[in-house]
Amino acid sequence: MSDKTMSADAAVGRLASGMTIGIGGWGSRRKPMALVRAVLRSELRELTLVSYGGPDVGLLAAAGKLRRVIAPFATLDSIPLEPHFRAARQNGSIDFTELDEAMFMWGLTAAGQRLPFLPVRAGLGSDLLRVNPGLRTVTSPYPDGEELVAAPALRLDAALVHLHRADARGNGQYLGPDPYFDDLFCEAADAAYLSCERIVDSAELTAAGGPQTLLVKRPFVQGVVEAPNGAHFTACEPDYGRDETFQKAYATAAADPARWAEFAARFLSGDEQEYQDAVAAFHGRTGQHERKGA
Amino acid sequence: MAETDATRTGAAEPAGAGPQRQGAGGRAGPRAVTDGAPTRAEYCVLACAEAWRDAGEVLASPMGTVPSIGARLARLTFSPDLLLTDGEALLIGDVPALGARAEVTEGWLPYRGHLALVATGRRHVMMGASQIDRFGNQNISCIGDWSRPARQLLGARGAPANTVNNPTSYWVPRHSPRSFVEQVDMVCGVGYDRAAAAGPAAARFHRIPEVISDLGVFDFATPGRTMRVRSLHPGVTVEQVRAATGFALAVPPGVPATREPTAGELRLIREVIDPHGLREGEVRT
Numbered sequence: 001m002s003d004k005t006m007s008a009d010a011a012v013g014r015l016a017s018g019m020t021i022g023i024g025g026w027g028s029r030r031k032p033m034a035l036v037r038a039v040l041r042s043e044l045r046e047l048t049l050v051s052y053g054g055p056d057v058g059l060l061a062a063a064g065k066l067r068r069v070i071a072p073f074a075t076l077d078s079i080p081l082e083p084h085f086r087a088a089r090q091n092g093s094i095d096f097t098e099l100d101e102a103m104f105m106w107g108l109t110a111a112g113q114r115l116p117f118l119p120v121r122a123g124l125g126s127d128l129l130r131v132n133p134g135l136r137t138v139t140s141p142y143p144d145g146e147e148l149v150a151a152p153a154l155r156l157d158a159a160l161v162h163l164h165r166a167d168a169r170g171n172g173q174y175l176g177p178d179p180y181f182d183d184l185f186c187e188a189a190d191a192a193y194l195s196c197e198r199i200v201d202s203a204e205l206t207a208a209g210g211p212q213t214l215l216v217k218r219p220f221v222q223g224v225v226e227a228p229n230g231a232h233f234t235a236c237e238p239d240y241g242r243d244e245t246f247q248k249a250y251a252t253a254a255a256d257p258a259r260w261a262e263f264a265a266r267f268l269s270g271d272e273q274e275y276q277d278a279v280a281a282f283h284g285r286t287g288q289h290e291r292k293g294a
Numbered sequence: 295m296a297e298t299d300a301t302r303t304g305a306a307e308p309a310g311a312g313p314q315r316q317g318a319g320g321r322a323g324p325r326a327v328t329d330g331a332p333t334r335a336e337y338c339v340l341a342c343a344e345a346w347r348d349a350g351e352v353l354a355s356p357m358g359t360v361p362s363i364g365a366r367l368a369r370l371t372f373s374p375d376l377l378l379t380d381g382e383a384l385l386i387g388d389v390p391a392l393g394a395r396a397e398v399t400e401g402w403l404p405y406r407g408h409l410a411l412v413a414t415g416r417r418h419v420m421m422g423a424s425q426i427d428r429f430g431n432q433n434i435s436c437i438g439d440w441s442r443p444a445r446q447l448l449g450a451r452g453a454p455a456n457t458v459n460n461p462t463s464y465w466v467p468r469h470s471p472r473s474f475v476e477q478v479d480m481v482c483g484v485g486y487d488r489a490a491a492a493g494p495a496a497a498r499f500h501r502i503p504e505v506i507s508d509l510g511v512f513d514f515a516t517p518g519r520t521m522r523v524r525s526l527h528p529g530v531t532v533e534q535v536r537a538a539t540g541f542a543l544a545v546p547p548g549v550p551a552t553r554e555p556t557a558g559e560l561r562l563i564r565e566v567i568d569p570h571g572l573r574e575g576e577v578r579t
Contacts, residue, residue: 026405052405053449065431080448089436089446098435100413100454102409119412122455125484131440146495177383178404259516 003168004224008038011193011223015039015158018067020048022108022154022189024161024182028054028077028242030174032162032195034230036273039065039160041066041271050105050154052181054234055247058084058254059268061094062209068095070154072104076247077235083254099151105181107154112187117150124149159189162231163216164239165208166196170221173205173213176237186220195227197239200254229276246279334508334554335360335577338467339563340555341506343368345463346418351375352460353385353403353411355419359576361465362392365420365467366567367559379403392568412452415499416514417460421453425478426464428520428541430502432457434484440480453482458489461501467576469507471540486519508577509535511552516544525552 012035014019015081025031036056039047046067051057053074060066062084074085089093099107106118129135129149140152160184163172172194174182186192194216205214233250235242253263267278332340342364346354354365354376366389369376380386380396383405387398403411411417424447425433432453438444456462462483466473481488489500505512510526522544526535528551534541555563563573 071449073451075448082445086446089443091443098440098450099343099450100450102412102455105406105409120455121458121495122452124454124458124496125481125500126450126454126457127435127440127481128450128454131480146498147493148495177402181404 004170004218004221005168005199006223006225008034008195008225008227009041009068011035011160011195011285012038014191014193014223015044018042018046019044019157020155022050022156022159022185023056024168024180024185025054025056025231026052026178026180027073027075028079028234028247029178030162030176030180030182030231031056031234032160032193032227032230033232033234034162034227035162035193035195035225037198037268037272037275040268050108050156050185052101053082053085055250056084058082059128061085061088062260062264064093066094066200069098070097070099070104072099072101076251078242078244079247083251084118087254098128100126100128103128103149103151104154105184106151108181108184108188110151111152111155112184114151117152118269119148120151121148122151147193155189156185156189157191159185159192160195161185161192161216162195162227162236164197164236165205166194166216166221166224167202167205167218168199168224169202170194170216170218170224171202171205171214172196172216172221173209174215175213175239177229179215183215183217183220186216189220191222192216192220193223194221195225195226195230197226197228197230197236199224199226205241227272229279230272232276232279241244243279246282249282315396318454332528332560333574333577334527334529334579335573336555336560336563337552338465338506338577339363339568340559341504341511341527341552342420342465343371343559344511344553345420345504345506346373346376348427349373349376349418349461351416352379353379353416353417355379356465357419357421358465358467359572360467361420363563363568363573364381365503366392370555370562370566371559377401379408389443389567391566392572393570409452409455409478412455412459415460418463418503419456419460420463420465420506421456421483423464423466423473423483425473425475425557426466426505427475427478428543429487430464430483430505430519430521431439431478431481431485431488432464433478433480435480435482437479448481450482454484457502458496458498458500460499461503463502463504463506464560466505466507468578469509469535469538471538474507474539474541476541486514490519493543501549508556512543520544523549525550526555527552546570
């Protein structure tokens with residue numbers, strides 16, 4: 001049995017500049033943030049990011065890692081607009097392929113199914129066809145003759161996802177209410193790197209949840225990274241919720257270059273353990289402050 | 295949901311979109327009102343609820359606080375067959391207060407299921423709109439030239455799919471010439487003119503039943519499928535709504551007032567669905 005466990009840095013070491021990378025989760029929910037932080041520490045650049053966008057988009061854009069973002073949105077959920085994404089769009093530092101949410105899902109599905117496209121109604125009549133001049137329509141060969149949008153396959157060089165549990169062979173399990181699209185990302189990619197809260201024996205997986213919680217299958221996974229709190233500061237229910245206090249600090253800092261430099265120095269200049277320690281310290285100080293104020 | 299970033303930066307209202315999670319929580323409004331005449335926000339809640347009257351056994355998908363209260367009111371009164379979500383991946387069997395936890399789960403609707411449900415048509419969504427025009431074209435993507443926007447907003451989200459697959463209404467909590475515009479900068483949600491021009495596959499399931507703002511209720515029941523005043527909330531004049539609209543609205547003679555809530559509806563809004571008065575935080579007084 002092959003053991004696919006590796007460090008986050010080793011997983012990111014398998015990536016190359018210029019690649020198209022898919023990132024799982026949705027908005028500020030179950031993003032593989034430990035892997036994203038490893039990308040921030042790397043020399044990678046000129047990436048094309050495919051994502052139901054959250055702070056993954058923002059952090060990578062702010063660090064100058066991105067050439068293009070392919071997404072239907074970027075949001076922090078409880079904070080509607082992703083400040084770094086917003087700045088990158090407004091200063092023209094990234095290219096943007098804007099898609100509809102469903103078009104995106106069928107594009108991932110097509111990629112996993114090795115199809116060039118899947119037909120969707122989404123996009124007809126909208127400006128998505130104007131801002132994506134490469135998008136094509138397709139006419140049904142059946143008597144209805146409907147002209148639909150051909151949602152292009154979103155084939156990925158690599159996918160990064162974060163799940164709750166996995167075994168060393170790459171079977172990934174989600175324990176929250178929503179799988180998001182993490183299995184589709186893995187299937188659409190030439191290589192997928194799965195981080196998880198905890199690596200367990202295969203036998204332990206079904207003790208934690210029914211067989212339908214086994215979302216990602218090992219043939220689609222090349223690397224397994226144990227990353228406790230690895231989705232922080234995004235939500236990873238039921239293991240932990242979104243760190244709203246921290247997210248607010250992130251968004252506030254991101255709106256101002258000087259404050260962002262301070263934030264990055266404090267939280268993003270070291271390795272993952274230093275990040276987690278800095279977050280713990282952040283909350284410790286917040287707690288003391290609150291007690292004094294009470 | 296959707297606090298104020300878009301508002302502060304002048305891009306009109308923040309806007310929900312695809313199967314975005316409906317707003318549980320959010321800022322607490324002023325102290326809850328438990329008696330007295332209906333407030334503007336309560337007329338808005340009622341108008342939103344009315345959008346789901348006779349909707350049948352479909353998912354009510356409200357974006358924003360006032361529509362969320364409206365959907366729950368509809369379910370508790372005249373549209374008992376509506377499906378509601380918990381704001382995450384569950385269909386709820388009971389109707390808790392905004393922000394409270396449901397006791398009963400009647401179904402599972404993760405994002406992938408939600409996106410697929412849109413294409414079945416068994417859904418009536420009420421989205422936000424940073425900009426909307428006379429044909430009901432909606433924009434939540436960006437303000438200015440798309441290639442280098444003056445203000446990047448959310449992105450198109452699920453608006454393109456929503457509008458050509460299931461009934462899509464809009465809630466605009468701040469009716470102004472900046473939100474009701476001559477032409478939107480980016481068509482995310484498809485309006486009547488664009489749906490017709492795009493051909494039968496686009497028009498087949500396209501329908502925009504209503505646009506609800508803090509000033510009134512609007513529809514597209516004109517020969518040219520342009521926006522028309524259906525009712526004005528009590529206290530709002532035709533002149534006021536014209537001044538707040540960046541295009542020529544169709545105004546039929548004798549525009550009625552938005553109907554009064556019943557005592558029972560007011561009690562449900564104030565005591566059962568929104569006891570913390572979150573509705574008052576979304577509508578200017």
